[in-house]
Amino acid sequence: MRFVLLGEQATGKSSLLVALYGALVNRRAGDVRIVRTVDDVEFLSRGLLAFGRQESLRRTEVDSDASLIVELARGDQVVSLDIPDRSGELLKHMLDARVWDPDLLAQIRSAAGAMLFLRADLLAPGKAGPKADFDSVLSTEPAGPTEPAEPDESAETAESETAELGWHPGLMPADARAVDLLQSLLDQRSRPLPLAIIVSAWDRVSPSPSPTAWLSEHVTLLDQYLASNADRLPHAVFGVSAQGGDFATGLPSQLIGEDPWDRAYLVDSDGVRDTLLSPIVWLLDAAM
Amino acid sequence: MNAVDQLLFGYRDGHQLIAASRSLSPRQQRDVLPHLDASFDHADAQQLVGIGVPSLDGYLLARIWPAPELPRPGAVWAHALLLSTDQLVRIRLGGLLGLLRRPLNDQFECYSSALPLPEGIEHTAPPLLTRALNWALQSAGDSPVIVLWDSPDEAETALVSMLDASPAADRMVLSFRTRERARPSSPYRIQVAAAVAGPLGDARDLVFDPRHPPQASRKPSAS
Numbered sequence: 001m002r003f004v005l006l007g008e009q010a011t012g013k014s015s016l017l018v019a020l021y022g023a024l025v026n027r028r029a030g031d032v033r034i035v036r037t038v039d040d041v042e043f044l045s046r047g048l049l050a051f052g053r054q055e056s057l058r059r060t061e062v063d064s065d066a067s068l069i070v071e072l073a074r075g076d077q078v079v080s081l082d083i084p085d086r087s088g089e090l091l092k093h094m095l096d097a098r099v100w101d102p103d104l105l106a107q108i109r110s111a112a113g114a115m116l117f118l119r120a121d122l123l124a125p126g127k128a129g130p131k132a133d134f135d136s137v138l139s140t141e142p143a144g145p146t147e148p149a150e151p152d153e154s155a156e157t158a159e160s161e162t163a164e165l166g167w168h169p170g171l172m173p174a175d176a177r178a179v180d181l182l183q184s185l186l187d188q189r190s191r192p193l194p195l196a197i198i199v200s201a202w203d204r205v206s207p208s209p210s211p212t213a214w215l216s217e218h219v220t221l222l223d224q225y226l227a228s229n230a231d232r233l234p235h236a237v238f239g240v241s242a243q244g245g246d247f248a249t250g251l252p253s254q255l256i257g258e259d260p261w262d263r264a265y266l267v268d269s270d271g272v273r274d275t276l277l278s279p280i281v282w283l284l285d286a287a288m
Numbered sequence: 289m290n291a292v293d294q295l296l297f298g299y300r301d302g303h304q305l306i307a308a309s310r311s312l313s314p315r316q317q318r319d320v321l322p323h324l325d326a327s328f329d330h331a332d333a334q335q336l337v338g339i340g341v342p343s344l345d346g347y348l349l350a351r352i353w354p355a356p357e358l359p360r361p362g363a364v365w366a367h368a369l370l371l372s373t374d375q376l377v378r379i380r381l382g383g384l385l386g387l388l389r390r391p392l393n394d395q396f397e398c399y400s401s402a403l404p405l406p407e408g409i410e411h412t413a414p415p416l417l418t419r420a421l422n423w424a425l426q427s428a429g430d431s432p433v434i435v436l437w438d439s440p441d442e443a444e445t446a447l448v449s450m451l452d453a454s455p456a457a458d459r460m461v462l463s464f465r466t467r468e469r470a471r472p473s474s475p476y477r478i479q480v481a482a483a484v485a486g487p488l489g490d491a492r493d494l495v496f497d498p499r500h501p502p503q504a505s506r507k508p509s510a511s
Binding site: 008009010040042055056057058059060061062063064065087088089090092093094096097098099101168169 | 299301302303304313314315317318321322323325326327360361362363364471473474475486
């Protein structure tokens with residue numbers, strides 16, 4: 001069973017995979033246990049070592065072919081799980097170019113579920129989009145060596161108009177980009193796609209509402225879109241801190257000395273602490 | 289004809305185009321991005337990439353370096369020369385390696401205009417590696433090739449020499465990449481690396497190891 005990770009750069013995809021792997025091999029996964037790892041897990045082991053040293057993970061390069069491929073047991077049920085770890089830049093450039101990456105498209109069409117990653121501290125009030133850049137569109141041409149997207153047959157007029165305005169998809173705020181992605185995704189699937197919304201860097205959310213309430217307040221457009229398409233995108237929202245805190249500013253004193261799999265935590269849609277495997281368990285249930 | 293376009297990619301809210309002597313559409317940027325990004329085990333390593341990019345109607349020759357001075361772990365710099373079809377066919381390519389420069393101190397202006405083509409600069413590749421590359425290409429058929437070699441500098445010189453020596457009609461489709469550890473099933477015709485990353489599994493790659501002539505070749509998928 002394949003679950004696809006969807007998120008732009010630095011939204012916590014690799015960090016969650018590493019934390020998941022750490023929870024599985026160190027038996028912090030509730031009633032889910034790992035039966036065997038199927039593929040090379042060097043990047044996961046290296047990630048756990050980095051977390052142990054209180055270092056953030058290296059970014060995932062665009063042509064990475066890494067995956068978390070494991071067999072999991074949950075009660076009497078054994079499930080093979082394949083979660084490819086794709087670069088966030090791949091998705092970013094795909095949205096900017098408005099053309100599907102062929103590999104990601106194939107994965108989306110066959111996936112049993114997906115996780116959509118949003119980073120809490122980048123969607124705080126005033127940070128939800130490149131407002132300054134967007135304002136500049138009103139008076140100036142865009143900076144840098146970027147040309148407007150090559151015209152698609154179906155969008156030639158729109159491309160031309162946006163080029164005249166100096167607008168490009170990179171100026172869309174994060175919630176609009178997420179909705180744009182999901183709309184494109186639904187165009188490619190006839191079947192519903194169970195979707196776990198992962199709000200990463202949850203340790204930076206203060207005061208801490210439930211993830212559902214946070215989504216409604218901070219990513220309103222996405223929240224409304226999900227509500228309107230709940231039949232095709234059944235979803236649940238989770239808050240995740242894969243590191244347990246911010247390594248740059250220092251971990252909370254009570255976490256210093258803890259192992260990475262004990263520092264990482266997750267809160268479910270209602271804000272209640274649960275195991276890091278909760279989104280996987282939710283996706284498995286939704287997909288079956 | 290006397291100047292070659294250049295691109296600089298680096299990390300700025302994601303790995304992206306930082307400076308260039310020509311404009312690229314988002315789709316063209318997406319097409320070159322996988323060839324201008326890398327993961328490194330060592331901070332002093334580098335990779336060389338050569339590949340034809342149909343959407344640019346040109347050939348990309350690029351070098352990639354780690355960028356540990358940038359705040360995001362794993363960030364890299366990539367400086368690429370974009371050769372037109374005409375340039376790829378007509379000019380001597382050996383001197384191009386000297387044009388590839390890692391940016392220093394956020395100075396990007398020098399990447400915004402086309403570079404004059406160098407003249408008369410040649411490098412000598414190790415004969416053993418040169419022979420191994422030629423033999424690997426001729427004997428591998430359509431299979432991708434991994435050649436094991438310890439010196440990245442020698443690998444770079446040998447690969448560009450190989451491109452120079454190839455028939456003009458074949459150059460656009462002759463792709464290569466140096467890595468610290470070669471990856472099975474990569475999109476490049478040839479990889480040169482000191483080791484192979486992970487098991488080959490069902491990969492079609494043929495591995496040649498000219499460092500140890502008695503065991504000069506093996507076919508992993510058939511063993």
